[in-house]
Amino acid sequence: MKNLRAWFEERLGLDAVTGFLEKKEVPCHKYTILYYTGSSILFFLGIQIVTGVLLAFYYQPTLAEANASVARIATEMPLGWLIRSVHSWSATFMIALVFVHLLGVALTKAYRKPREATWITGALLLAASLASGFTGYLLPWDELSLAATKVGTNLPKSIPIVGAWLTGIMRAGDDVTGDTLSRFFIFHVSVLPLALVAILGVHLFLVQRHGMSVPLEEERKGGKGPVLPFWPNFAYREAGVWLILLGLLVTIAVFFAPGLGPRADLMAPAPEGIKPEWYFLFMFQTLKLFPGRILGLNGEMVAVLVMIAGMGLVAFLPFLDDRPAERKGKIITGLVWAGLAYAVAMSIWSLL
Amino acid sequence: MKLPYSLFSRRAFLNSLIGGWVAALGAAFISPLVKYILPPTPEPDQVSLPLAGLKDLAAGSVQGFAWGNKPGLLKKAEDGSFIAFVGVCTHLDCNVTYITEQKRFYCACHKGWYDENGINVAGPPPSPLRRLDVSVEGDALIVRKQA
C-alpha cells in the first residue's frame, strides 16, 4: 500500500496537497458548527450526481415518453423509486444547506476583505443550484411541473427590452413544448453540472487560499484563537456529520417518496394548487401580492425588477457592507435577518 | 491460548475495523444498485400466434414474429409443419434474414450463412440458429423456448 502511494506521489506531486491539508487549521469558536455546512453541501452534490446518472439511465427526455419513463423508473426498475426519492430529497437538503451556508457566511460577515471573490463564486453557485432545481422540476412532465414551468418561464417576459427574448430562449419559442423539455434536460444534466463543478473549483481554491474566516468578535480578541488541525481532527468530525446526513436522507427518502402526477397535457387548463418547489415559494408569494398596476407601470414588471434588485443586493453584499465592524455593518446584519424573516413568512403564507 | 505479543497494533486493528465497516455499508448499497443497472429483460416463456394469419404462408417461406425484444422467424416446411428460430446471428447478434431462392438464412453483418434448418454453413457464425419449439393448440400456434 505504501509503495502504491509513493508511486502516485512521485508522479502526481500530491505532497503539495497532502502537506497543505496537514497544516490546514480550523478555528474553534462559538460558530465553528457553521464550518460543517460547506462540506455537507458537497456531500449532497455527490449524491445528486450519482443518483442523477442512475435516473438518466432510464429517463427519456421526449414529450411522449418523459412521464412514462419516470413512471417506469418508479414502478418497474428495482428500487428505482428509492433512487428517485433520494435524488428529490437530496436536492431539498442540498438547497436548504446552501441557504444555511449563505446565512452563516452573511451573518458572520465572512465575506469581508479579502473574501469578496469567494462570496461572488458562492452567489453563482446558489444561482446554479436553484437553476438545477428549476430545470429538474420539469423533467417528470406531469401536470404540476408543466404549470410551474409555464409560470416560471413567464417571469422574464416582464423585464423590459430583453424579457421576451429571454423567455424565448428558456422555452425554445413562445410556449412550453417538447423543445423546452429537451432544453431543460440538457441544462439539468450537462450545462449546469459542468458550470457548477467549474465554479466550485474556484470557490474551493479561494477558500483554501484565504483559510477559514473567523467572526469579527473573535478577530477583535487578537492573536490566534484555539484551533483544530483539519486533518485528522476536523476531517473525522466531518465524516461523522456526513454519516448522520446519509442516514437521515435515506430514511426520509424511504418513508416520504414522491409520487408522480398524470402526464401533462399542453392543451388542458391549469390544475388547482400549482406551486413551485419550496425554495421559490417566497418569490411566488411576493409576485402574487403585487397589484396589477403600480404608478402606471405594469405590476409584474415592477415585481420582477424588485426581485432582480434583491438578487443584486445578495450578490454584491461584500461591496455594500464595506465597513462591517461599524454601525453600517450592524444595520446590514439587521437587514439580513429581516430578509430571512421575510422569506420564511412569505413561504409559510403561500402554503396557507 | 494467550499470545506473547499482539498480531497487529491497536491502530491497525481500529483502522481495519473502520475501513471494513465502511466497505460493508457500501456493499449494502451495491446489490440493489447492480440490480437497477442491469435490469432483467427476460425473453417471453411463450408467444401465441393466431393460425388464421399463417394460413397464407407458402411452404418453404418464412414469416417474422416478435420474440420478446428479438426477431423470431417462423418457417413453414415443405410438408406443412412449422419450425421456429430466434432470428439473431450467433456470431455477433445481428438480425438475420431468409433468402428464399437460396433456401438459406443470411446475416449481412459479416456474411454469415445458415441452411434451411438453421445450421451454420458458411462465414463466421460459430453455432446454429437457436431453435424454438412449435406446437398447435386450438386456433393458435404456440412458440416456446426449447425444453
Added chain:
Amino acid sequence: MSKRLRWVSILTALALASCLMAVILEAGSQDVAKAPPGQPAVKASTGETAAAPRPPRERMAVNVLLAWIWVSIAVLFWLIRLRVREADRVYRLGLHGPAVRTPKDTGR
C-alpha cells in the same frame, strides 16, 4: 460528558425518536396511493402513479437496508469518536508535529 453535551444528545435523541414515530405512522398508511400536495378535487381520467408500489419482499429488503444503515452509522460513529478523541489528545499533547527527538536518538 459536559452538561451542554448531555442536553444536546438528549434533545437529538428525542427529535430522532419523534421523527421515527412519525415515519412509522406514515409508513403504516402507505398502502393507499399518496396524492402529491395540491392535486385538484376534479381528477383527470388518468390516475396518478403511487410513489412506491413495493412488493412485500422488496419492502422487507428496504427495511433491512435501512436497519443496516443505522446500525453501521452507530458503529462507525463510535469508532470515529475513538479516533477523534485520540486525535484531540495527540493535538493537546503537542505530538502532532514531526517526530521529536526521542531518548533512543541520543544513544542512551
